[in-house]
C-alpha cells in the first residue's frame with residue numbers, strides 16, 4: 001500500500017527511545033514515508049537493531065547513544081545529528097522510563113518531563129525551520145486515568161502541560177502535540193495482556209485489543225506531517241476507545 005503524508009523530500013525526524021517499541025515503530029514507518037532519521041536511545045543494542053531494520057529504507061540514518069536526561073549528551077547529540085543530517089524538521093519526544101520502574105518520585109518527574117524540555121530546547125535552538133513540528137508521547141495515564149504509580153501519572157500529565165505551553169508560546173517556531181497511547185504491545189508490557197488485570201482492561205477496550213506500536217507511530221507521524229499543519233496543542237488518545245468507556 002502506498003502512503004503519502006506530504007513530507008517534503010529530504011526532511012528528517014529525530015526520535016528518542018528509538019531502540020524499542022513505539023520509537024522503533026515510528027522510525028520504521030517514518031523511513032517508509034521517505035524521512036531521514038536521527039535515532040536516539042540509551043540502549044546501544046536496541047538502537048543498532050532499529051538501524052538494521054531500517055536498513056536502506058531511509059535516505060539517511062544517524063544514531064546517537066544517549067540518556068536524554070543528560071544535558072551534555074543531548075547538546076552534543078544535537079550538534080552531531082545536525083552535522084550528519086542538516087536541519088531536523090521534526091521531533092518525536094518519546095523516551096521515558098517504564099511505569100514499573102522503581103525510581104524515586106522527584107527523580108522520575110525530572111527524568112520524564114525534564115528530558116522532553118531538554119531535547120525540545122536543544123532541537124529548537126538548532127533551527128528546525130519552516131513547517132517544524134514536535135510530538136511528545138504522553139499517556140492516558142495521568143491525563144485521563146489515575147494509575148497506582150504516582151510519578152508516572154504526574155509526569156505524563158506534566159508532559160502534556162508542557163506541550164500546551166509550547167503550543168501557546170512557541171507556535172511561531174513549531175507546532176506541538178501530544179499522542180497518548182493506551183495499553184500498547186511493547187516489551188515493557190510483555191505478559192500484561194495475559195494477566196488477570198490485563199484481561200480485565202482488554203474487556204473494557206471497545207476495540208478488544210492492545211494497540212500495536214504501529215498504531216501509535218502512524219498517529220505520531222500524522223501529527224508531525226504537513227497534513228496536520230493546523231493542529232497545534234491537541235491531546236490525542238490512541239487507546240481503542242478505552243477511556244470513553246470509563
Ligand SMILES: NC(=O)c1ccc[n+]([C@@H]2O[C@H](COP(=O)([O-])OP(=O)(O)OC[C@H]3O[C@@H](n4cnc5c(N)ncnc54)[C@H](O)[C@@H]3O)[C@@H](O)[C@H]2O)c1
Nearest residue numbers: 017019020021022041042067068095096139181183184186
Ligand atoms: N507501552 C505502553 O502501553 C505505553 C502506554 C502509554 C505511554 N507509553 C509511553 O511510550 C513511550 C515509549 O514506550 P514503549 O512502550 O515503546 O517502551 P519500550 O521500553 O519498548 O521503549 C522505550 C525505549 O526508550 C529508551 N529509553 C528509556 N529511557 C531513556 C532515556 N532516559 N534516554 C534515552 N532512551 C531512553 C529505552 O532504552 C527503550 O529503548 C514512553 O514514553 C512510555 O511512557 C507507553
